[in-house]
Amino acid sequence: MTGPLSARLREKRIGVCVGSGGVGKTTLAAALALGRALEGGKVLVCTIDPARRLANALGLATLGNVETRVPEAALRAAGLEAKGELFAMMLDVKRTWDDLVARHAPDTDRRERIYRNRLYQQLSSALAGSQEYMAMEKLYELATERDYDLIVLDTPPTAHALDFLDAPDRVLDFLGNETARTLLAPAMSAGKIGLRLFHLGGTYIAKTIARFTGAEVLSDLAEFMGSFQGMYEGFKARAGVVRALFAQPEVGFVLVSSASPRSVDEALFFHERLRKEGMPVAGVVANRVTSELWGEGPLPGAPALVAALAASGAGGEALAERLARTLAEHEVLARADAREVARLFSAVPGAQVAVPRLDTDVHDLASLARLAAVL
Amino acid sequence: MPGPALLDRRLLVVTGKGGVGKSSISAALALLAARRGQRVLVCEVNAQERVAPMLGALPSGAEIREVRPRLFTVNVQPREAMREYGIMTLRFRSLYDAVFENRVTRYFLRAIPSLSELVMLGKILHEVQVEERGRRRWDLVVLDAPATGHAMQLLRVPAALLDTVPPGPLRRDAQWMQELLVDPERTSVSIVTLPEEMPVNEAIELDQAVRGQLRMSRGALIVNALPERRFSPTEAEQFSGLTAEPAPLGPAAAAGRMQALRAEQAARHLARARAAIDLPALTVPLLARDAWDTGAVEAIAAALEPQL
Numbered sequence: 001m002t003g004p005l006s007a008r009l010r011e012k013r014i015g016v017c018v019g020s021g022g023v024g025k026t027t028l029a030a031a032l033a034l035g036r037a038l039e040g041g042k043v044l045v046c047t048i049d050p051a052r053r054l055a056n057a058l059g060l061a062t063l064g065n066v067e068t069r070v071p072e073a074a075l076r077a078a079g080l081e082a083k084g085e086l087f088a089m090m091l092d093v094k095r096t097w098d099d100l101v102a103r104h105a106p107d108t109d110r111r112e113r114i115y116r117n118r119l120y121q122q123l124s125s126a127l128a129g130s131q132e133y134m135a136m137e138k139l140y141e142l143a144t145e146r147d148y149d150l151i152v153l154d155t156p157p158t159a160h161a162l163d164f165l166d167a168p169d170r171v172l173d174f175l176g177n178e179t180a181r182t183l184l185a186p187a188m189s190a191g192k193i194g195l196r197l198f199h200l201g202g203t204y205i206a207k208t209i210a211r212f213t214g215a216e217v218l219s220d221l222a223e224f225m226g227s228f229q230g231m232y233e234g235f236k237a238r239a240g241v242v243r244a245l246f247a248q249p250e251v252g253f254v255l256v257s258s259a260s261p262r263s264v265d266e267a268l269f270f271h272e273r274l275r276k277e278g279m280p281v282a283g284v285v286a287n288r289v290t291s292e293l294w295g296e297g298p299l300p301g302a303p304a305l306v307a308a309l310a311a312s313g314a315g316g317e318a319l320a321e322r323l324a325r326t327l328a329e330h331e332v333l334a335r336a337d338a339r340e341v342a343r344l345f346s347a348v349p350g351a352q353v354a355v356p357r358l359d360t361d362v363h364d365l366a367s368l369a370r371l372a373a374v375l
Numbered sequence: 376m377p378g379p380a381l382l383d384r385r386l387l388v389v390t391g392k393g394g395v396g397k398s399s400i401s402a403a404l405a406l407l408a409a410r411r412g413q414r415v416l417v418c419e420v421n422a423q424e425r426v427a428p429m430l431g432a433l434p435s436g437a438e439i440r441e442v443r444p445r446l447f448t449v450n451v452q453p454r455e456a457m458r459e460y461g462i463m464t465l466r467f468r469s470l471y472d473a474v475f476e477n478r479v480t481r482y483f484l485r486a487i488p489s490l491s492e493l494v495m496l497g498k499i500l501h502e503v504q505v506e507e508r509g510r511r512r513w514d515l516v517v518l519d520a521p522a523t524g525h526a527m528q529l530l531r532v533p534a535a536l537l538d539t540v541p542p543g544p545l546r547r548d549a550q551w552m553q554e555l556l557v558d559p560e561r562t563s564v565s566i567v568t569l570p571e572e573m574p575v576n577e578a579i580e581l582d583q584a585v586r587g588q589l590r591m592s593r594g595a596l597i598v599n600a601l602p603e604r605r606f607s608p609t610e611a612e613q614f615s616g617l618t619a620e621p622a623p624l625g626p627a628a629a630a631g632r633m634q635a636l637r638a639e640q641a642a643r644h645l646a647r648a649r650a651a652i653d654l655p656a657l658t659v660p661l662l663a664r665d666a667w668d669t670g671a672v673e674a675i676a677a678a679l680e681p682q683l
Contacts (some may be wrong), residue, residue, distance in 0.1 A: 021393030021522055023481035137674075144678075216541045260394065293626040300623035308624035312617055322605055323627045329663035330630040359636055361572045 004351040005254065005283045005375045006035045012252040012282060014143055014245075015152040019256035020266040024287045025372070026054055028152035028256055028355075028363050033086060035372030037070075040083035041149035044142065048091050048156045056362055058088050067090035067146075078365035079259050086147070096134040097123065099141075105236040110227060119224040131156045133239075140242040153228075165246075165273060167175040168239040176232045177318070187360035217334060252282025257344055259289050259337035264344045283351030285375065286341045291356045294365060299328050381594050381683055382408045386503045386516050386555070386565050388530070388591075392577040393522035394491055396599040397423040399667060400567050400659070401519035405673035406430070407683065409446035409657035413514035417448045418499045420521055420529070424450040427625065431669040453491035453551035456498040477624050491546070492532045500552050503561070523581050530564075530589050551630045556591055561596030567650060570641035596654045597679075600661040602638040657682045 009015050009032060017029045026047050033045035044067055047054050055063040059074030098115065105111035114120050123130060132155070137200040139153050155164055167374035228235075246250065253274055267284065274281055305320040345352045353375055362371055381387065382404065387400045401417055405426075410417045416439065417426050424434040432442035437455040441447050503516045528608040533556060536549035556562055564585050568578035578596065583592050606614070614635065617628035649656050659678045664671050 023394070216543065217545065258394070263394070293629050294622075303625050304582065305627055308620065312620065312624070320608060323631050324635045326605065327623075327627045327630040330633065332663045332665055339665075359633075360640075363572065 003352050003353060003373065003375050005285065006032065006372065008282045008351045009036065009150060009152075009252055009254075013148070013250040015137065015150065015254055015282065016139075016155065016246070017153065017251050017256050018155050018256045018270055020263050023256050023258045023263050026154045027057075027368070028254070028287065028375070029152045030054055030286055030374055031086070031362070031371040032150040032254070032366045033088075033150070034368050035267055035375060036150050037084040037086035037367065038080060038372070039084050042085045042087070042147065043150045043152070044087040044089065044146070044148045046089050046091060046139065046142065047136075047154040048131065048246045054088065054270075055090075055155060057365065057368060058086075059365055060088065060220035063088055063090035065089065065095050067083045070135070078369065080365060080369055085147075091129050091135055091138055091165060096138050097130070098236075100134075100137060100235075101231075104231045104238075106230065110231075114224070114227045114335045117227060117368045119220045119222065120214045120227075129170040131274075132164045133171045135164075136168060137238075137248070140245050143245065153370045165277065168243055172232075172239055173227055175235060232339065235367050247279050249280055252280055254282055255281060255284040255348060256287060257285070258287050261340055262338045266342060268347050281348065281350050284344060284348040285351065286344055286352075287352045288357045289341055289354045290330070290337045292331065292338055294327065294331050299331060300324060379560065381563065381565065382411070382413070382515060384594075385511075385513075385561040386500070386518065386563075387524075387594060388518045388520050388562070390520040390523065390526040390564065390565040390581065391597075392569075392574045395567050395569050395574050396659075397567050398519050399429060399672055399675055400597055400599060401517050402426045402429050402672045402680075403679055405446055405515075405517045405670060406443065406676045407680055408515050409443060409465060411579050413445065414512070415446050415515045415517065416502055416513045416519045417446070417519060418502070419450045419519045420452075420495055421450065421519070426519060428671050429667060429669065442653075445500075451495050453495055453505045454552075456494040457491070460494040460497050469651045475668075493536065493545070495602050496529055496552060496608055497548060500555050503555060503573075509639065525576055527581075527584055527588070530591070534589070556589070559592035563592045564589070565594040566652070566654075567595055567597045567599055568656075570598055570644040570648070572644060575644045577646045581623060582652045582654070593654055596648060596652050596656045598648065598656055598658045599675075600633060601645065601658045604638050604642065605640075606631060606635045608635075611639075 015032055017025045017032075021023050029047065030045050033043045037043040045176075047063070055061065059077075060068055060070065067087040067174075070084065070088060075082050075086075090267050101114050101120075102111055105114065125375045133154065135155060137196075139151065140150055142148065254273055255267045257263045271281065271284075301325045302317060302321040305323055306315070306317055309315040309320055309323075341354050345354075355371065355374055358367075358371075360367065362368055389404070390577060393399050398421070399431065399618045401419075402425075405415045405417045419426055424436070427433065427440070427442050427448045428446075429434045432440070432448075432529050434450065435448045436441065436450055437452055439449040447607070483503070499516065499518055502513060503649070505512045521529065533549040533553035536545060537553060539544045540549065557639050566578050566581055566585075570573045582593065582596075610652055611632060614628040614632035618625055618627060645658070657679055659675050662671060662674050664674070
């Protein structure tokens with residue numbers, strides 16, 4: 001049994017969970033995947049979360065760069081009867097870069113030269129957008145080369161949600177930057193590392209930058225750019241295809257937010273961006289919402305509660321006072337949450353799900369399945 | 376806790392998982408220091424500036440501005456930091472402008488790994504050290520650092536450069552920055568967390584990374600939004616049987632039951648954090664507020680003050 005968002009994703013082959021950090025994207029991605037697998041279908045959840053928590057929640061020891069099936073025994077132990085199959089994997093950014101380079105390198109010599117470059121070795125962690133770009137690349141590979149009925153992607157905890165869509169352009173701009181090519185041309189064409197300083201001395205701009213960074217750093221860069229020569233077109237074409245996939249109707253973005261104003265702002269910003277780019281939005285989740293317990297009208301004071309407490313055998317004025325205060329505080333938080341959820345839902349069409357703050361953390365298959373039922 | 380008290384060091388780094396309240400804690404600590412008479416600078420590295428607005432002021436942007444008496448804020452951005460750093464290194468503004476103020480700037484910020492982190496950190500650490508008329512410009516610099524992963528990336532930059540970069544200007548800068556970061560007399564890292572499962576897990580991992588990889592001195596563990604233990608277990612149990620009662624008792628009992636449950640879970644996660652992280656734990660109560668404004672920062676400061 002599943003809710004409106006799962007119903008929406010039934011028409012999709014790819015679900016992409018986006019939102020700011022700490023809103024529960026990873027857990028929701030896993031719950032969506034599990035929900036579909038229980039109904040039938042071969043489903044994969046691909047996460048970026050470095051914590052082993054998802055693996056543990058799914059009953060797996062670890063998650064790696066390869067797809068691992070969640071054992072039926074683990075599902076049964078949680079009291080779940082899956083008509084389909086659930087797989088999980090964790091994105092390895094460095095490996096995905098390596099695979100991409102191997103795919104485009106004209107020969108093994110060039111491939112090894114790139115692998116050895118110091119700059120390349122830091123690229124996967126240091127270059128802004130690299131992680132996001134690789135997540136998209138991996139998703140494309142999985143979507144075209146495997147036969148999953150649904151792939152749910154959990155996106156990296158970006159400083160800004162916008163980074164996700166911009167990532168390929170930023171990375172490609174880096175690899176194919178004309179200014180840098182002109183600037184570094186003398187060093188690049190030298191081909192030999194021993195000639196660094198001499199060849200970099202070609203322009204006064206390069207000289208000045210070298211004074212700023214040290215010449216060796218520039219020659220690393222020059223060597224790197226040189227190694228990539230001729231591969232740029234292939235990269236660019238591939239990134240174009242990858243990006244186009246995200247505009248296909250078979251993809252559904254799922255906006256995930258908490259009820260905090262900051263997180264809602266991010267979600268709305270991202271939604272606006274998706275709308276402008278013509279990317280399909282499947283729905284929106286407001287996660288961990290404090291539910292209202294009191295309707296309209298003034299909140300009860302302690303005196304109103306004293307009698308009711310006495311009638312039920314619990315009691316005392318002190319307890320009534322604490323209860324009245326607790327209810328009042330609860331309502332302050334609940335109304336603030338309700339206001340933010342309304343702001344979020346009024347802007348985003350599609351399936352809308354508010355997940356109430358649960359009594360316990362979602363930490364195993366059984367609790368994931370309960371969450372899936374709400375979605 | 377080796378080294379001086381939290382607000383008596385020169386640089387106080389505040390980090391933790393995204394969404395745990397780093398900026399409001401940073402603002403509150405800065406406010407307390409400023410009220411003690413210290414000249415304080417809060418450095419943010421966020422895309423969206425938070426500290427100045429929380430203190431009821433306009434965003435400072437890349438310019439250092441006084442938002443409260445003796446309390447200044449600045450939002451350090453890679454491009455401006457690069458420019459300042461470049462001018463300092465090259466000595467001549469015109470030379471820098473000719474060379475850097477174009478697409479090249481933006482390119483090199485990304486092209487040379489960690490350069491943007493280096494210049495941002497360089498700007499912040501420069502503020503820690505800089506003197507004016509024989510006197511230090513700031514008594515305390517508070518770095519409202521990014522969330523865990525990005526904070527590690529930022530703070531690891533000098534050490535990483537010392538490992539890989541040959542002698543030259545970059546290496547010289549990495550050297551003095553690293554010395555400042557690992558000096559327990561001058562610098563400490565404090566970790567903010569919520570008393571919940573994931574944030575505590577991340578705080579524990581982060582604490583290990585600060586000790587193991589960064590080798591920086593640690594300040595305090597700050598547990599934010601801690602629900603108070605308001606009801607006894609017996610009372611909480613009674614509430615469970617009362618939630619179906621008509622109003623006002625039913626809703627009040629439901630609120631009481633939830634509060635008791637959350638307080639019990641929070642206490643468990645707090646205990647777990649305390650057991651795994653050998654630091655003094657400062658706690659900030661869960662505040663029933665509907666906006667994160669000056670009032671919230673004042674309330675946090677009031678809660679922290681007696682614990683410092």
